[in-house]
Amino acid sequence: MLRPIICFVTTNAGKLREAKDLFKEHFEVEQVDTTYPELQEDDLSKIAAYGARYCADALNKEVIVEDSGLFIDALKGFPGPYSAFVQKTLGNKGILKLMEGVEGRRAEFRSVVGYCAPGQEPVTFTGIWWGDILTEETGRNGFGYDPIFSYRKYPVGEMTVEQKNEVSHRRRSMIQFRDWYLSKIK
Ligand code: ITT
Numbered sequence: 001m002l003r004p005i006i007c008f009v010t011t012n013a014g015k016l017r018e019a020k021d022l023f024k025e026h027f028e029v030e031q032v033d034t035t036y037p038e039l040q041e042d043d044l045s046k047i048a049a050y051g052a053r054y055c056a057d058a059l060n061k062e063v064i065v066e067d068s069g070l071f072i073d074a075l076k077g078f079p080g081p082y083s084a085f086v087q088k089t090l091g092n093k094g095i096l097k098l099m100e101g102v103e104g105r106r107a108e109f110r111s112v113v114g115y116c117a118p119g120q121e122p123v124t125f126t127g128i129w130w131g132d133i134l135t136e137e138t139g140r141n142g143f144g145y146d147p148i149f150s151y152r153k154y155p156v157g158e159m160t161v162e163q164k165n166e167v168s169h170r171r172r173s174m175i176q177f178r179d180w181y182l183s184k185i186k
Contacts, residue, residue: 003028004185007063009055011035014143015066015170021161022174026182032059042081044069044112049122052114062117064177068169070145072107072133074099083145092137092148105133107149111169113177125180127172131156 006027008019011034020029032055039050048067055063069083075098079086086095099105109129116122129151137147139157142164147157151167165171 004181005030006181007032007059007061009034009036009051009059009063009065012143014146015068017161018165018168018170019066019174021165022171023178026178032063036065038067040081044081044110045114045124045126047081048112048114048124049116050114052116052122052124056116056118056120056122060118062115065114066111066170066173067114068109068111070107070109070149072099074102074104074106087144092145095133095145095148096136099133099135107131107133109145109149109169111173113173115177115181123180125173125176127169127174127176129167129169129172 004027006023007030008016009032010016016029016031023029036051036054036058039047041047044067048065051065051067052063055065069080071077071080072095079095108131111127113125114122131149131151134148134150134155137157138155139147141159142157149156156164
């Protein structure tokens, strides 16, 4: 049977790898490797909705985008919506420095998938994943903040894509989208 093709607009190879694994039974994933305007907003859903509508109209096809971020309790939710910028500037070492000597290390990853078809309203799907900020970079797997994040004491930088996809924020947002989309096209 021919599988539907989902167009995922992202420049992030780690997100793409995880989406391909999560969708492998249901969709072909086609990457559009381009940036799009990101709203200066605290709410990831608004950023994803705006991005999805922009890309669907610009490319004239149905698309998904995904906006994600790491929200650290002790830093009042920083870097949050600025996660991509902070990853490029401070990096994981900079975050560990800000967290030096901090005991409460709870943090959450959030992922919002935005879906839109040309000329239509966007729809969003959110996933949250609680964990802790480690005290040093651990592991060689994953991407972005994975080397400094642990889930139930297990370093995410040591998880395979499949292991992370069992439990992550992206699993939760992408699977909600997948099930919604499959029921829509049935
Ligand atoms: P897009 O082209 O899809 O926008 P991006 O990397 O700019 O790619 P975001 O704007 O959503 O993505 O920024 C999210 C930041 O948080 C980015 O630095 C990611 O590397 C990081 N991040 C998101 N999900 C992550 C995960 O599962 N593990 C580690 N870091 C993650």
